[in-house]
Amino acid sequence: xxxxxxxxxLDLFSSFPPDRQDQLLENMGQGMRMExxxxxxxxxxxxxxxxxxxxxxxxxxxxxxxLFRAVYSNRQLDEVLVDFWYNHFNVYLEKGADHYLVTAYExxxxxxxxxxxxxxxxxxxxxxxxxxxxxxxxESAGSQSPAGQRRQRGLxxxxxxxxxxxxxxxxxxxxxxxxxxEVARCxxxxxxxxxxxVAEFEFNPRMHDDGDKTVLGVRIPAGGGIGDGFQxxxxxxxxxxxxxxxxxxxAMRFVADDPPETLVKRMAATFLKKDGDLRAxxxxxxxSPEFWSRRAYRSKIKSPLEMVASSLxxxxxxxxxxxxxxxxxxxxxxxxxxxxxxxGYSNSGQEWLNSAGLLxxxxxxxxxxxNKLPGVKVDSAHSAEGVTLGSPDFQKK
Amino acid sequence: MTTRRFFLRNSAxxxxxxxxxxxxxxxxxxxADAPSPRKKILVAIFQRGAADGLNIVVPHAxxxxxxxxxxxxxxxxxxxxxxxxxxxxxxxxxxxxxPALAPLKPIWDDGHLAIVHAAGSPDPTRSHFDAQDFMESxxxxxxxxxxxxxxxxxxxxxxxxxxxxxxxVAMGPVLPRAMRGANPAVAVQNLSDFQVRNAEASGAFQAxxxxxxxxxxxxxxxxxxxxxxxxxxxxxxxxxPAADANYxxxxxxxxxxxxxxxxxxxxxxxxxxxxxxxxxxxxxxxGARASEGQLAxxxxxxxxxxxxxxxxxxxxxxxxxxxxMSEFGxxxxxxxxxxxxxxxxxxxxxxxxxxxxGKVYGEWPGLEPEQLYEARDLALTTxxxxxxxxxxxxxxxxxxxxxxxxxxxxxxxxILRGSPGNGSHAEARAST
Numbered sequence: 001x002x003x004x005x006x007x008x009x010l011d012l013f014s015s016f017p018p019d020r021q022d023q024l025l026e027n028m029g030q031g032m033r034m035e036x037x038x039x040x041x042x043x044x045x046x047x048x049x050x051x052x053x054x055x056x057x058x059x060x061x062x063x064x065x066x067l068f069r070a071v072y073s074n075r076q077l078d079e080v081l082v083d084f085w086y087n088h089f090n091v092y093l094e095k096g097a098d099h100y101l102v103t104a105y106e107x108x109x110x111x112x113x114x115x116x117x118x119x120x121x122x123x124x125x126x127x128x129x130x131x132x133x134x135x136x137x138x139e140s141a142g143s144q145s146p147a148g149q150r151r152q153r154g155l156x157x158x159x160x161x162x163x164x165x166x167x168x169x170x171x172x173x174x175x176x177x178x179x180x181x182e183v184a185r186c187x188x189x190x191x192x193x194x195x196x197x198v199a200e201f202e203f204n205p206r207m208h209d210d211g212d213k214t215v216l217g218v219r220i221p222a223g224g225g226i227g228d229g230f231q232x233x234x235x236x237x238x239x240x241x242x243x244x245x246x247x248x249x250x251a252m253r254f255v256a257d258d259p260p261e262t263l264v265k266r267m268a269a270t271f272l273k274k275d276g277d278l279r280a281x282x283x284x285x286x287x288s289p290e291f292w293s294r295r296a297y298r299s300k301i302k303s304p305l306e307m308v309a310s311s312l313x314x315x316x317x318x319x320x321x322x323x324x325x326x327x328x329x330x331x332x333x334x335x336x337x338x339x340x341x342x343x344g345y346s347n348s349g350q351e352w353l354n355s356a357g358l359l360x361x362x363x364x365x366x367x368x369x370x371n372k373l374p375g376v377k378v379d380s381a382h383s384a385e386g387v388t389l390g391s392p393d394f395q396k397k
Numbered sequence: 398m399t400t401r402r403f404f405l406r407n408s409a410x411x412x413x414x415x416x417x418x419x420x421x422x423x424x425x426x427x428x429a430d431a432p433s434p435r436k437k438i439l440v441a442i443f444q445r446g447a448a449d450g451l452n453i454v455v456p457h458a459x460x461x462x463x464x465x466x467x468x469x470x471x472x473x474x475x476x477x478x479x480x481x482x483x484x485x486x487x488x489x490x491x492x493x494x495x496p497a498l499a500p501l502k503p504i505w506d507d508g509h510l511a512i513v514h515a516a517g518s519p520d521p522t523r524s525h526f527d528a529q530d531f532m533e534s535x536x537x538x539x540x541x542x543x544x545x546x547x548x549x550x551x552x553x554x555x556x557x558x559x560x561x562x563x564x565x566v567a568m569g570p571v572l573p574r575a576m577r578g579a580n581p582a583v584a585v586q587n588l589s590d591f592q593v594r595n596a597e598a599s600g601a602f603q604a605x606x607x608x609x610x611x612x613x614x615x616x617x618x619x620x621x622x623x624x625x626x627x628x629x630x631x632x633x634x635x636x637x638p639a640a641d642a643n644y645x646x647x648x649x650x651x652x653x654x655x656x657x658x659x660x661x662x663x664x665x666x667x668x669x670x671x672x673x674x675x676x677x678x679x680x681x682x683x684g685a686r687a688s689e690g691q692l693a694x695x696x697x698x699x700x701x702x703x704x705x706x707x708x709x710x711x712x713x714x715x716x717x718x719x720x721x722m723s724e725f726g727x728x729x730x731x732x733x734x735x736x737x738x739x740x741x742x743x744x745x746x747x748x749x750x751x752x753x754x755g756k757v758y759g760e761w762p763g764l765e766p767e768q769l770y771e772a773r774d775l776a777l778t779t780x781x782x783x784x785x786x787x788x789x790x791x792x793x794x795x796x797x798x799x800x801x802x803x804x805x806x807x808x809x810x811x812i813l814r815g816s817p818g819n820g821s822h823a824e825a826r827a828s829t
Contacts, residue, residue, distance in 0.1 A: 158527075356583060392606055
């Protein structure tokens with residue numbers, strides 16, 4: 001099977017009986033499998049990917065679903081919001097168990113809540129194995145707790161810090177290092193039951209620091225158990241700094257890199273009045289004169305995902321499978337589910353402007369219209385449109 | 398900081414339009430302007446996966462080292478007189494290089510290679526991901542730092558248009574964390590492919606971006622096509638490394654060869670970044686002998702790539718400094734699988750014309766049980782920011798290091814000529 005085109009290899013491969021095929025797939029190297037992949041029908045493609053590794057298959061399906069939804073879904077606001085909130089509560093797929101935990105994370109913790117109450121979203125992320133693993137809270141134990149004493153484990157502040165700084169109040173939201181430590185104490189014992197098998201949220205009282213705590217000036221009396229964490233989440237979800245921080249970030253995504261403060265204030269007021277109702281906050285934004293203003297019109301640079309999705313849609317491209325597109329997104333600087341830092345990708349369009357990124361956009365555009373991307377078909381009548389897709393105008397939204 | 402070269406370049410390009418300058422003019426502007434003072438260059442190499450510093454720079458005079466690593470230790474230099482390729486290469490009677498790093502020994506002997514042992518990040522994390530993040534942001538423990546130390550270390554230039562579009566170059570598909578931030582920096586995956594692949598489309602794109610009314614896209618387009626056109630002559634000329642510079646096949650060799658190519662082309666590179674993975678050896682770290690196995694293979698590649706780079710630079714060595722780092726070290730004891738697990742302190746290399754080499758820097762913490770970090774890992778005595786800080790100051794001329802390393806005041810180790818130092822391991826050991 002060494003020489004010949006992918007199609008010839010496929011024909012040779014298909015001439016074997018099915019049980020021999022699986023054996024062949026197992027035994028050939030990944031390089032040769034991917035050569036077959038290029039010409040394989042959908043059913044065989046899945047078998048090839050499974051042979052490459054079941055874990056990688058989970059990640060592959062996840063990114064494929066995201067791209068398909070981005071291009072073809074009729075519920076575009078939903079998809080944009082899922083992207084926004086996943087990114088806000090970012091989890092890095094390549095960190096250990098998160099390789100297979102993020103699928104349920106996005107489906108169960110993020111997606112159901114994007115037009116719901118912020119506090120529900122916050123609680124869902126706080127209790128998700130993916131987040132508990134990503135920010136190490138599952139290992140955090142009170143130093144005086146039975147588990148802390150026995151296993152010489154201690155307090156891990158990662159989640160506590162990011163919860164305040166990135167998920168709710170924002171870095172200037174008016175908290176101290178002492179608050180970070182106290183919040184981390186409240187979340188001790190929020191862990192994962194059997195991370196390698198069941199991977200469910202569990203509160204383990206033997207890891208919990210059951211002493212007195214004070215968070216943002218509010219006393220949390222001793223003995224609260226799992227309730228400590230819920231109390232903190234409630235406190236944070238209702239905090240004016242959170243209302244402002246979240247409103248500004250949404251306005252950055254939908255209106256301008258540096259959104260008008262008047263708009264942010266009105267959105268934050270809605271957030272507080274309506275108990276963190278995200279649908280109401282969005283409505284305030286969509287109904288605002290700032291949203292419809294001339295200044296906001298096409299004022300932002302598309303993210304790589306937006307650039308790729310809009311290119312495929314404007315050409316009415318037929319996407320058969322997405323690993324080629326996913327590679328392109330890596331070249332463009334936005335590998336899906338693979339932002340290592342808890343900050344997520346920037347919502348500022350300017351962040352995407354660099355030489356390598358622009359060149360990658362131009363090269364993507366030309367490759368796309370010339371049908372050079374595996375898994376994507378474009379009508380040859382569009383072959384001159386590459387320059388349009390890579391042009392400055394098309395980079396804006 | 399405006400050099401004559403870049404002033405000329407920009408005024409000339411303003412006349413003829415970015416990227417449309419004829420090749421002869423570009424050559425005059427970019428390369429042949431000999432009298433301009435060449436800037437110093439800092440090259441950072443990240444060994445991703447936590448390299449095993451104790452088997453890389455071996456404390457061969459420590460009995461405990463051999464007790465804790467009965468099957469994977471690198472033998473003492475004196476131990477195998479007839480098989481020297483399987484023993485540590487002695488450096489100072491206490492430390493020795495892994496035998497696969499033999500290509501680096503001549504550079505050590507010439508006094509251009511320094512080692513800092515027991516160095517690294519003070520953060521206790523043993524997560525690759527967190528530790529790499531902290532090392533690249535250079536703010537251990539602070540995850541929300543948005544930019545990287547290399548970006549913050551780019552010298553301010555006024556006006557910004559007078560600096561080279563390729564002053565900060567990272568080899569790879571995206572900008573690494575260390576180079577991200579407000580200052581322009583270029584990611585180059587492959588120098589020979591740094592272009593719009595379709596020539597016709599390239600011209601059309603260039604015209605569209607030049608005409609764009611959007612100031613950001615206009616500027617980014619200009620920056621891009623300037624970099625492309627600046628690198629065009631470099632890209633098109635087949636590159637011949639110096640005769641004795643044998644770059645190993647593979648990622649790191651490719652990266653360093655292209656960095657040398659850029660430096661020699663004198664296109665205004667001030668800093669460069671490359672990374673190399675494959676150091677996470679939990680199982681079968683060492684083969685049947687020290688010169689075999691996974692670690693030996695990685696080190697052979699690493700040592701050969703660095704040595705080739707050094708030879709390739711020729712008389713430009715005086716301007717360049719290379720620093721290596723890895724997110725943390727590995728356990729002092731070997732585990733049950735002839736490997737090592739995630740540890741704490743590690744070793745760093747610094748190589749350059751201005752480096753005061755031939756010396757292992759840093760205080761040696763010892764390997765006795767009570768001297769180990771959390772009773773298992775090499776303890777940390779030098780913060781990696783001390784090493785980086787000295788190089789940032791010496792190579793890039795940054796006086797105010799607080800902007801590069803917020804919340805930390807780097808203490809120079811003395812690895813650069815002309816900077817104050819804390820002395821070497823020899824002094825610390827003399828008392829034991």
